[in-house]
Amino acid sequence: MAPMLPRPDLAQVKAILFDTFGSVVDWRGSLIADLSAWAATRGISGDWAGLVDAWRAAYAPSMDRVRRGELPWTILDDLHRATLERLLAQFGITGLLEADQDHINRGWHRLNPWPDAVAGLTRLRSRYIIGPLSNGNVALLVNMAKRAGLPWDMVCSTELFGHYKPDPETYLGAARILGLQPGEVMMAAAHNNDLHAARRCGLRTAFWPRPTEYGPLQVRDFAADSDWDIVAADIEDMAAQLGL
């Protein structure tokens, strides 16, 4: 007889999909370090921490323009790039070549995992299909995973559905292409709003906090705000709670 799982209520789960920015990778710490080091070698001065924070602040509003239909479907690399051009001017960073702007924009492909992420994902992969379900476009997620060693079984981007999270088409689309019912898929994130949207589509849910994701600007997601199926300290603890 197979050993009893620690969570028989989750026995139906076959795949776990992960929010990526902030939940699996540290976008703020990675980008500030990456861009500061690159700028120093090039002798370009600028408030890179300020720019990174402003860049991320523009993330949800830019996707909302797509979600409301004000913009046609636009991948995240292109939304990031449009925001970047505006912010470089705003922060007085001038004289960059086109290739420099491309390099900065691809900083989102070069994000580092949180310390528990690779080990935790590797444990979860031993029983579950794992992949991102991220608003990052496919190329961004593939390049990020290859560089960071994220051991995904597949790369699921909302680009595949022409909708950004939290639109239901993303959660339901991911379940559909995996050949699974929504209740066989778990959404895992450090963001309560992502999990509320996933639960409304019938997915199971797992939460862990990333209290330093936004640095001193963090105002939310310090703790679970609902009875998510799993509430963990991090991804390694999530694996432990599932007996892995």
Next chain:
Amino acid sequence: MAPMLPRPDLAQVKAILFDTFGSVVDWRGSLIADLSAWAATRGISGDWAGLVDAWRAAYAPSMDRVRRGELPWTILDDLHRATLERLLAQFGITGLLEADQDHINRGWHRLNPWPDAVAGLTRLRSRYIIGPLSNGNVALLVNMAKRAGLPWDMVCSTELFGHYKPDPETYLGAARILGLQPGEVMMAAAHNNDLHAARRCGLRTAFWPRPTEYGPLQVRDFAADSDWDIVAADIEDMAAQLGL
């Protein structure tokens, strides 16, 4: 200075996409063994080799009905299933439960790699983004890769584009979601027709033969029929030709 690559003409290639059925996995040998063993334990007799050959013979015609618009977009699992029901009747295999038919149909998720595949792919992955570009649906390819240990960076199914190979939307769509130009992508297959279609879209090409893919029924693809960028003995030899 970086060492000279053995093939400077291929220096632009960043991703290699693989045909899967027949090129990476041995569908015929795997399915005949899998279904024969399963049927023996269940006491179900039948000409499984004949059924598998007939099943595969229906593969291209069933996709062509989708490609010509006679059927709406239908994933390969569902095309396989419709063919299976017809063939079970034709081969006089009766008394199967719905769950038995599901199990047989998912035999396509349980295919074994050719002996050189995992080692060759692992070598290629050290420099290139690698993934399938297969007419298998996402769930089929993800389940196959997890079971067989295929070390894909991402899983690219023609399902993502609503078109079956050799439609150009599949090759161009794969390059697009990888953020690459067609000439930065190489299509790799044991089937000349797949490579002709990929080359017409601007992709680079690699071929190796699988002369036993169709068993005694094999009539083509014993050798390259054009000057593909790489002509190899198998996937390990392809890696060697690229200096890996």
